[in-house]
Amino acid sequence: MSIDSATVRHIARLARLAVAETELESVRSDLARVLHLFDDLAAANVDNLNPLAHPHDQVLGLRDDVADQPDRSEELLALAPAAQGGYYLVPKVIE
């Protein structure tokens, strides 16, 4: 499967990874090589097979409805690169 520059730009945008226009072609050809590896999947006979998303077809573990997590906001906000007044800060978002 081939991939064009516009698709690379779109994918990089979806993934929020800055790719400079000058690097676009090298990223594109690199991805094209990797994607080529996947052509093999088309050859597999998977008719009538259900996808396997979790090993052993596991069943989900649940928890009881108990609010047992204490307020650790001071400690957690201290990990943030930018926080003030109890809030995490990001550049102004315009709705």
Added chain:
Amino acid sequence: MSSASLAALGADLAAGRTSAAELAAQALDRAQQHAALNSFISLQPEAALAHANSVDANRRAGRDMHALAGIPFAHKDIFCTKGIATTCGSRMLRGFAPPYDAQVVERLAAAGAVSIGKTNMDEFAMGSSNENSAYGAARNPWDAARVPGGSSGGSAAAVAAGIVPFATGTDTGGSIRQPAAFCGITGLKPTYGRVSRYGMIAYASSLDCAGVLARSAADCASVFSAIAGHDGRDATSVDRPLEDVQALLPRPLRGLRIGLAREYFGGGVDAAVAAQVRAALAELEKLGAVLVDISLPSAHHAIPAYYVIAPAEASSNLARYDGVRYGHRAADARSLDELYSRSRAEGFGAEVQRRILVGTYALSAGYYDAYYLRAQKVRRLIALDFAAAFEQVDLIAGPTAPTTAFRLGEKSDDALAMYAADVNTVAVNLAGLPAISAPAGFVDGLPVGLQLIAPAFAEARLLNAAHQLQQATDWHTQEPQA
């Protein structure tokens, strides 16, 4: 001393011939001596000695001691350690000190094992050589010009060099087994869900598995017993009784059917490596095991399926690194989008970015069915392959890696060549099975690994077979000349 078994170290500690503090100090010294291996991202001498002293105090007070109490070890830097920097090999998490301990960290700390530091790794566990670390490549103690394997390369190097008797690791596509093979030690990847993933930084959640690297199967069994078990904080953690893997180690192998998967000895596998693995299997045969030729016909689909599924999950798992709540944040971003895309482009290395892009692509509209969904169906096919094989045999065997350790830089510019090195390991993760890599001799002075694969939850069978092999051979006792 540096090559003593956990049982021997435990006996010395119990008899008072040594102390936790002494062992920790020695391990820290060796870590300094072997600094050139770059097997550690960080060392915590003060915390280690403080913990060791408290373990010694408990012992002196006559408390009941766990078999691992006082034994020094190291954690792969993917496990969150409270108040101690946990980088996951990434610039993104430089200086990040988590406010909590992973389940594996809690378990080992509670046992009294003394962590001396955090080992080097490929960034976010993405790699097979440890060259994708933001903290520099780790080196192979058998030949410093060669890679230790990856992604748990630092753990493997630290154990092989005798710095610590065991280290934790994680295995998403072979990241415990392949470095264990490259470094001549034993590495156990348990069944998916057997060891809690809580606090283990995610790469590909449906494949990620915590395990152990050590000098012998018996040592792996001891550590596995300490870290395995149900954890309500991980919804994929399995709640079922655990076999006493240590008690089952002495069981004779008579009648054990071992399947030699034809595909695992196929085209890409170095002939000398294959021959050496067959020699190890011959030893098992001498011990009473029955060798059976089998086929895993879908094995060749494992690499493409893995390199769709793992990056797809990774692209989502790594979306949280956005420069807002923790981790690297680009300076002077003028908009939210710029903050995101620059923080991520600066914080992630090339391989991580490559996999994020590939995974995003595989999940995106128009490609989901052809890539992600199809890969999940192939995953089912591969699981069915194993299920059919285990109708005939008790274990499946083959070389862990197609070659011995390659040179630094040899494959670092070629992603596909690097991916191909995982050919015999990734299928095990896709099916969620337990597997072990045990030393199987040497080719040109470099270690070769034998991989044994068992049905889900049959870790005891794996450890038993590897232990019996190690009772009859001395490959695992060889040490690099350094």
Added chain:
Amino acid sequence: MNAQIAPPPAAAGWQAVIGLEIHAQLSTASKLFSGAPTAYGAEPNTQASLVDIALPGTLPVPNRAAIRKAIQFGLAIGAPIAPHSVFARKNYFYPDLPKGYQISQYELPVVGPGKLKVRVDDGRTIEVEIQRAHLEEDAGKSVHDAFHAETGIDLNRAGTPLLEIVSAPVMHSAAEAVAYMRTVHTLVRWLGICDGNMQEGSFRCDCNVSVRRSGTEQLGTRTEIKNVNSFRFVEKAIEYEIERQIRALENGEAIVQETRLYDPTRHQTRSMRSKESADDYRYFPDPDLPPLAIGAAEIERERSALPELPQARRERYIAVLGLPEADADQLCSDRATADYFEAVLAGVPGQAKLCANWVLGEVAAALNENAVEIAAAPVDAAALAQLLSRLREGVISGKIAKDVFAAMWAGEGSADVIIEARGLKQISDTGALATAIDAVLAEYAGQVADYRKGNDKLLQFFVGQVMKRTRGQANPQQLNELLKQKLAG
């Protein structure tokens, strides 16, 4: 839709088509995937746990109670409960979404298709098809005005459990949409799965609106109005949007499929340009969460614990208790009111209308005046039943009963205590009543003469005077009879 009754046209020649996605916050103590509390109004980020801020290595573990509440809703709308449902990741970047994805359900929701009967204000009943209901986590909140060049992020709400209830596009007016939303609102509160508090955002909806030429089948291009959190706003927003779309189409403009925001100050909707136009959410099964299995036994356990539903109860009130529709509707508007009514009725058997009148009259007025919930009313059902019994027995008159009720509300004690303490028992003793009448007739001899000449209207005057003399305690019926006898001479 009820086929016999034509829905009202939005504008001549056009038909609106409306579907709602209602987000009901499930009333749990902890979040959907973490043990952080869900209380409203806490200081920013004090209820955001390690899991909620998406620290590396943390994992989601689903809350059993949230799943049970979703099952209850599904059973209440007659929907199948999926034996296996799947949590999926919806991937997008936004600062209020810490993981970079929202855990939701996509291909296999927990609740399948169901139906709900809805009474519209104009008296029609429509049946609204609900396509599905699924569990998902809420996002945090962005605060735009507190900082100069930055936006503040509060993640307290992140991870709060929501049930998203998706209707089919089967409503054709703002009135129908609002009636449906009210019916769902009543139902989720009735089941006790959501507090329904709209000011706090516990119950809000996205409205999908399109219009098409009357008589055509093909759906027009729709717009989605996000996050509307009052019934009135939903009505206004949909009305505005229908008009806007018709006007645009009549002017030959195309409708753009987009997300719009409702501006309650201008009663207008406007395009949200900041949202990406080409969203690609890359849904896939969450690898941290294997499929959710719900067994038949568990479903039966929830089914047997389900309360009588509002629709069934309303019908019973009309058919069995003989209440007027309007009374039944009002009593069943929330479960606490209906339960209160039934508890009162239990103490005054056979007096459904009397009980309904009091619950919807005096009680409702007092609750309203004092802004109290019925569950916290100072006069409980048993106390009211005692008062109504005394009224029924003729111990007190209706007028006195209202005074006694006021005293009960003020905390002066039970009906019996107040009647006794204030000496409010009706005078049914003929002798005492006769004495009072005689005194009045003696005082007003002139009026007596007039009455006897034929001025019948004066009877009420005499009644009033006797009541005054007996401080209202005379039994009205007895007084009337005795007075007529005496006047007749």
